[in-house]
């Protein structure tokens with residue numbers, strides 16, 4: 001019989017902890033993939049998993065992604081992630097968040113948490129009442145870095161889309177460039193607003209149709225159905241909702257020469273990066289282009305630990321380095337014939353000592 005920890009998703013995780021607190025009803029998983037570069041840093045996801053085993057897969061894949069993301073962003077942090085398993089009614093209580101905070105505290109700094117899907121700033125404030133290993137907390141002044149990472153993630157993706165348009169289409173600006181955006185929440189909505197400012201043409205889709213329509217009205221864009229957005233003929237397809245959307249069927253439907261967006265774990269399987277390259281589609285590796293949020297929360301965390309204010313311009317400067325990293329990956333991919341996702345993985349693995 002093969003040991004379950006030799007399954008690919010485990011990928012030599014340093015720590016995988018199941019947290020159960022029957023009193024509050026908390027069930028959570030905390031995963032730390034690598035602490036080679038520093039404490040495992042990555043957000044907490046609050047999600048209902050009809051099949052509980054999928055929560056473990058999510059935690060493992062997301063925490064490895066954080067190892068790669070933090071390394072490629074040049075941050076002194078390792079990779080970790082937590083998943084809180086929501087019940088069918090998705091009830092989130094202060095008691096649950098307190099129990100989760102205690103579990104993070106017990107790891108004594110090995111894991112630093114922040115927001116992810118289903119967790120907001122107020123939730124992080126509740127967790128911070130039990131542990132100091134928290135980031136993404138509200139900030140006082142408008143020039144202080146920190147708080148909700150969504151707008152910073154959007155900023156990095158905007159820069160990344162501009163770099164992709166330059167690399168693939170030879171255009172210096174996104175004016176008139178048609179971008180189809182899947183998911184118009186915190187990240188997708190932010191990306192749409194930044195692109196609209198530059199005169200990009202937008203097609204938006206969200207399972208919350210009202211949200212997509214309101215944003216389309218605000219930005220003079222169009223809408224597509226959630227089922228139709230991947231097949232829209234455009235210059236850039238920007239996935240900002242769910243992971244694993246780039247599978248055999250999804251890739252076959254794409255009518256865009258570029259895929260660049262913020263969703264985590266966009267490639268359903270490892271070979272789908274190669275499949276995109278074979279179709280001539282330029283791919284911006286997700287954990288490189290969507291690092292803006294973790295750059296912000298990490299700088300906020302480190303500044304707070306040193307008792308210093310954190311200047312938002314320092315965060316912006318670091319986020320502005322994302323296009324250069326993407327360029328390095330694409331250039332290496334162009335010269336070696338290895339797809340960009342694999343080039344990025346190799347770079348990240350080297351940085352975390354797992355080449």
Ligand code: NAD
Pocket residue numbers: 116117118149150151153182183184185186187188205206207208211226240241242243262263264290291293294
């Ligand atoms: P969000 O919950 O604010 O927005 C997600 C949006 O996607 C929602 O409006 C939702 O209705 C929509 N959606 C869900 N399924 C959809 C589907 N099938 N088709 C179209 N729309 C759909 O979340 P967010 O913070 O914007 O995060 C979006 C993605 O980016 C997630 O994959 C997240 O893991 C990733 N990400 C977020 C951050 C961050 O800072 N928030 C950082 C890195 C990566």
